Amino acid sequence: MTTLKSEADVAAAVQDAKGPLVIRGGGTRLVGRPVEGDTLNVSGLSGVTLYEPGALTIVAKSGTPVSDIEATLAKENQRLAFEPYDLTGLLGTTSKSTIGGVIATNASGPRRIQAGAARDFALGVRFLDGAGNIIKNGGRVMKNVTGYDLVKLMSGSWGTLGVLTEVSLKVLPSVESTITLVIADLDPVQAVAAMSAALGSPYEVSGAAWIDGAVWLRVEGFASSVDYRAKALADLLASHGTITHNEDADWTRVRDAAPLHGCANVWRISVKPGDGPAVIAALPEGSHAVMDWGGGLVWAGHDTADAATHGHIQSTVATLGGHATLMKAPEALRAAVPVFQPEAAGVAALSTALRARFDPRGILNPGLMAA
Template sequence: MTPIHEPLSEEAASRLVQVAALSKSPFVIRGGGTRSLHGLPDGADVLSARGLNGIVAYNPAEMTMTARAGTPLEVVEAALAEKRQMLAFEPNDLRGVLGTSGIPTIGGVFATNASGPRRLVAGAARDSLLGVRFVNGRGEVVKAGGRVMKNVTGLDLVKLLAGSHGSLAFLTEVTFRLLPVPETAVTVIISDLNDAEAAAAMATAMSMPVEVSGAAHLPESVRSRFAGGALPQGAVTALRLEGLAASVAVRSEKLIAAMTRFGAVSHLEAEGTRRLWREIRDGAPYADGTPRPLWRVSVAPVAGQQLVAALRLETGVDAFYDWQGGLVWLRMEADPEAALLRRYIKAVGGGHATLLRARPEVLAAMQAFQPQAETITALQARVKASFDPAGLFISPMVG
């Protein structure tokens, strides 16, 4: 049975890593264990953040919070809800699509740069991260950044840790900024657009001064698996507006008037909007209990539908689009088709693909992340050598 280490303090984590560095014993870093389907490498122990639990500081007036890395995300969000505040980037919950259990942690959110539909206007998780504390591969405790936006000490280092998937260091504490919860929200829906028409409609909406905070397209193949069947028939192109009720009313009128030239327009009120965008965030259509290969592909917004159209000429795929078409949730019907997918990503201008799910033997044999150019790979190797010279931290995906 794989040994699992759950240090209860930063100092205990430091000692564990120092001992491991002497014996060159590798660790797989784990938060809540919600995101990884990859098996553990031979000889690796698990270094878990679950023992590092609790909110260290919360300043609602400055809209900042500091929490230990193993703090459950639900604890953080409950504390924020009391003050009508939120994480701006809408971290997704992939337990449904991955078929995993566990409890998402705030450290795992930032380690994976987990970012949902509001990334269009609020940025990714890393853009909300102000400061970190971590243990590097030498067992040294390092602090970077601060608790207020004007303190930019170590800002680049903070950004580097976000999205590193536990490959550089063991996060022990994170400080992040917050936003107020919008008073209300509505979703403007255009019906029956094909993928190319939807891309044009979303581009038009995003160019308008109406502050669209979410833009997604749900082809007819997935539409019935969203929002409990409350959506209109046919393909759905969804545009979210949030804010003060009076402002949302005015902006939605302008948006509806502009979208009527693309097709029939309807809307969802606040409760339906919250449910729909939560399902978009979490990839709900693919929480189907199967191991069919599932990718998250990030490309330029105009390229998403081009990528899917090209793939459909050669293989069976199912897809829907977030981030104005720039994020493609892509399910293959049989094999992951990694070489084919990455060839077409290059053809549409480049991007990034992450294999979230597949049969265990496929995951074991395949690189989960998009291969990088040689220059980027060389830079990553130098960064890795600086943070973790003994190569202790080998986790491919954490949560």
């Protein structure tokens, strides 16, 4: 496996490919059906190429570690507002998550309910299609319009439509103060009721999760505003249980589904917030769960799941209009089941047509997202 150092190197490697290519950045998001082929390692494409704090814009090569970008932003008291989740702990990898992997998987964390998803902060991309052509789309400002929104299309495509080489992102200022309200000992139904009340309030909740049997509600901003909103929110939710304040709550535990790191099999399930409890109730005995996004995102873990368990979870989620992705499992199970939620016929036809257009040879992560 050769680590490529430039966009030209990546283009040449794609053009010269004689068979399937396994796209790798940091190697921290090894999700999907196992792909057999030559590894195309783009972690060598690293570095921030432009940072304009006043314009709230940063441009970085796709192999740049997220930690490097966060460190650069922190010097100017700025941040990635979409709070990308990190799978290194869940999958037990030692590499660093890269910004290309974040955008390719649309990795969005707890703050998505307030700020938006990763794709909402992607201003522009450069990537190689399956023929090795260099394509640029978008720009460095939010109002840039250049035809088809390939930025959004690439976000969440998991490297099946193109190989990202550079991304432009909008960033936001960091917050001055954070308080997390905690309501302990709630079941999933009670938890969603409390989170829904909080999210429906005017107090600008930036995180609403259920973890270790407790609801966490995050309020951020200027210190005086946070103090006022936290108190008002606590008064509003008094009927839901005893409320405590935690100024040091570690939201990376929610973001990265930390309570499930020891599980052999983990799913990331997206449904309507009110359906989170129904998903948890349908999980097989012995399962563990964390809810985020007010109940709209369920991380579920099980130690001895098989293909039947996976099929049961996906069919249950399908009836609710959601989707379930098998984020962690032994390779044999990932090879035997549809890791991503099967698409409806019309959507599947559209996906197939897009892949044929961007990757006519079918060499970019073939079969990763579908059989």
